[in-house]
Amino acid sequence: MDRDNPVAAHYDRTSLAEALVARLRDHGVERDAVTLEHLAALDQMHVRGHEATVELLDALEIRKGMKVLDLGAGIGGPARVLASRYDARVTALDLTPALCEANRELNRLVGLSRRIKVIEGDATDLPFEDATFDRVVTIHASMNIDRKRTMYREAHRVLKPGGRFGFYDIVAGVAGSPDYPMPWAGDDSVSFLVPPSTMRALAEEVGLRALDFRDLTNASRAHMVRQQEAAAAGKAAGGPPPLQAGDILMGPTAAAKQRNLRRAVKEARVGIAMAVFEKPRK
Numbered sequence: 001m002d003r004d005n006p007v008a009a010h011y012d013r014t015s016l017a018e019a020l021v022a023r024l025r026d027h028g029v030e031r032d033a034v035t036l037e038h039l040a041a042l043d044q045m046h047v048r049g050h051e052a053t054v055e056l057l058d059a060l061e062i063r064k065g066m067k068v069l070d071l072g073a074g075i076g077g078p079a080r081v082l083a084s085r086y087d088a089r090v091t092a093l094d095l096t097p098a099l100c101e102a103n104r105e106l107n108r109l110v111g112l113s114r115r116i117k118v119i120e121g122d123a124t125d126l127p128f129e130d131a132t133f134d135r136v137v138t139i140h141a142s143m144n145i146d147r148k149r150t151m152y153r154e155a156h157r158v159l160k161p162g163g164r165f166g167f168y169d170i171v172a173g174v175a176g177s178p179d180y181p182m183p184w185a186g187d188d189s190v191s192f193l194v195p196p197s198t199m200r201a202l203a204e205e206v207g208l209r210a211l212d213f214r215d216l217t218n219a220s221r222a223h224m225v226r227q228q229e230a231a232a233a234g235k236a237a238g239g240p241p242p243l244q245a246g247d248i249l250m251g252p253t254a255a256a257k258q259r260n261l262r263r264a265v266k267e268a269r270v271g272i273a274m275a276v277f278e279k280p281r282k
Helices: 006-011 016-026 036-040 049-059 077-085 097-109 148-158 196-205 217-236 246-266
Strands: 067-071 089-094 116-120 133-139 159-172 209-215 270-278
Touching: 006 097, 016 097, 016 246, 036 077, 049 077, 049 133, 049 159, 049 270, 067 077, 067 148, 077 089, 077 097, 077 116, 077 133, 089 097, 097 116, 133 148, 148 159, 148 196, 159 196, 196 209, 196 270, 217 246, 217 270, 246 270
Parallel strands: 067 089, 067 133, 089 116, 133 159
Antiparallel strands: 159 270, 209 270
């Protein structure tokens, strides 16, 4: 994989898994005691985190033993949910070598290496045969993908007939462009937001049939407000800081990225959408 790719460069970090384990240790959790529940507070940095992961995967109706492809898998939070909660056979693909390595290390830590195969790859040029997977899922990845039609065409190609594709993504809002940096981009050169209607149209153009389409912007906005209120209340009470890993995963500009995202959601300059599509049977 090309380490000079600007998207991969944006996410490149060193020793991510060790940094996350150290953060847990700071909160009283030793390495040999780390569980999936501990990791869930750190490894699902998309809006609404684990709650949103489960909402999408439930909507996809994933059953035991299904072969599932996670596109833009990052450090593997959703992939580990797929393997543990849904007993799926998971392939986790990501463009960034550092994220793939962290994914593998965290899988080893919680005993899921045999159930999750991690591959460096491009979501617009998948290294799989036609009709390989029962489900394809992507969470907060398409913001970095300009060629969305190609991505959806590839998802359609590798799905079995009757298989389902689902996304949970940040989309363009109605009130203009957001400010940068954002969690997924330092500037607009690697940010490719489009309206949810465009995403649906592109997916349908390649042959996918929409089963479910949800605007989750309001739910996301309310979630962010609750998070801020809880953090402020904890700080006022003199409690420990909340367990989080934004600085580890997003680097030294993490605070600005998170602040810009909250403001963009509040001002409707970005939205949050979830969708489930089906590849029709012939």
